[in-house]
Amino acid sequence: PQLANQIAAGEVVERPASVVKELVENSLDAGATRIDIEIDKGGAKLIRIRDNGSGIGKDELSMALARHATSKIASLDDLEAIVSLGFRGEALASISSVSRLTLTSRTAEQAEAWQAYAEGREMAVTLKPAAHPVGTTLEVLDLFYNTPARRKFMRTEKTEFTHIDEIVRRIALARFDVAFSLTHNGKLVRQYRGVSESSQRERRMGAICGTAFLSHALAIEWQHGDLSLRGWVADPVGSKAITDLQYCYVNGRMMRDRLINHAIRQAYQDKLGNDHQPAYVLYLEIDPHQVDVNVHPAKHEVRFHQSRLVHDFIYQGVVSVLQEAGA
Numbered sequence: 042p043q044l045a046n047q048i049a050a051g052e053v054v055e056r057p058a059s060v061v062k063e064l065v066e067n068s069l070d071a072g073a074t075r076i077d078i079e080i081d082k083g084g085a086k087l088i089r090i091r092d093n094g095s096g097i098g099k100d101e102l103s104m105a106l107a108r109h110a111t112s113k114i115a116s117l118d119d120l121e122a123i124v125s126l127g128f129r130g131e132a133l134a135s136i137s138s139v140s141r142l143t144l145t146s147r148t149a150e151q152a153e154a155w156q157a158y159a160e161g162r163e164m165a166v167t168l169k170p171a172a173h174p175v176g177t178t179l180e181v182l183d184l185f186y187n188t189p190a191r192r193k194f195m196r197t198e199k200t201e202f203t204h205i206d207e208i209v210r211r212i213a214l215a216r217f218d219v220a221f222s223l224t225h226n227g228k229l230v231r232q233y234r235g236v237s238e239s240s241q242r243e244r245r246m247g248a249i250c251g252t253a254f255l256s257h258a259l260a261i262e263w264q265h266g267d268l269s270l271r272g273w274v275a276d277p278v279g280s281k282a283i284t285d286l287q288y289c290y291v292n293g294r295m296m297r298d299r300l301i302n303h304a305i306r307q308a309y310q311d312k313l314g315n316d317h318q319p320a321y322v323l324y325l326e327i328d329p330h331q332v333d334v335n336v337h338p339a340k341h342e343v344r345f346h347q348s349r350l351v352h353d354f355i356y357q358g359v360v361s362v363l364q365e366a367g368a
């Protein structure tokens with residue numbers, strides 16, 4: 042199992058930032074409202090994620106570390122309409138096969154917490170009692186220590202941390218209601234309180250995206266049938282710093298999507314001309330039956346069943362906001 046898991050890890054765990062992404066997504070799936078992320082040496086030494094989610098029962102701990110074991114999909118029907126961020130049951134097994142991973146967790150029903158650790162070629166799981174409040178801590182030490190080729194591909198501490206920071210900021214934009222903190226080498230780098238009101242959301246958005254984006258941002262609220270689009274678009278006019286700020290979320294999942302990007306640019310070009318490079322933070326909500334997220338192991342691509350419809354919907358939404366703004 043260790044070798045098979047290491048091969049799978051090649052697809053899911055590219056670098057420390059991908060570990061952070063998978064673990065934070067697990068915390069969100071577990072309903073956490075507070076997630077604390079601690080990093081040492083760009084993640085090469087330590088990645089520790091602590092959440093106050095539902096926790097994992099003692100009897101489920103070994104399963105959580107096994108490959109293709111997910112508690113989130115029970116049937117083919119579930120797979121047709123995925124509502125959780127995870128569904129492949131691959132991340133923990135993969136990460137654990139290329140690091141020293143310990144999983145400590147407690148559910149509300151249990152009086153005590155348990156810690157699990159998998160090792161050796163058979164990935165045998167050892168369990169022992171531990172101290173932990175309700176929720177889960179994942180600790181990943183010495184990433185890629187046993188896969189020297191991958192370890193060689195890691196860049197400097199600073200570069201790897203920059204990638205982690207980027208992932209955390211993007212996830213913090215996906216869930217305003219969740220509190221996040223990010224610490225590097227013992228120093229608190231980011232801290233976001235969980236917020237609900239839209240003015241507070243805008244403040245977090247400004248803190249993450251910067252004042253250049255915030256001051257040019259046009260808010261979008263657009264709806265048609267069961268499609269909805271919210272968020273902000275901004276035309277940075279000359280402020281280069283934000284031209285690569287193109288964040289989009291489909292049903293809460295961060296995405297790189299050509300179709301969405303194309304629709305937005307098309308709207309800008311048709312309304313304002315060729316030399317505009319819109320930056321955006323957009324949230325698309327769509328019936329989960331209408332989208333396939335099981336396209337790539339890292340889950341950052343989607344396929345829309347009716348891509349033309351989605352494209353035109355987004356195009357119209359952006360056009361109407363630009364018109365309102367006087368374009």
Ligand code: ADP
Pocket residue numbers: 063067068071092094095096097104105106110111112113126127128129130131132133134177
């Ligand atoms: P997936 O997220 O695709 O289900 P993972 O390998 O990421 O697969 O996680 C395996 C399982 O471990 C999850 O299905 C979930 O049951 C459990 N799990 C992982 N992380 C957490 C967490 N932070 N809180 C609660 N349960 C978790």
Ligand code: MG
Pocket residue numbers: 063066067126127128130132133
């Ligand atoms: Mg997962």
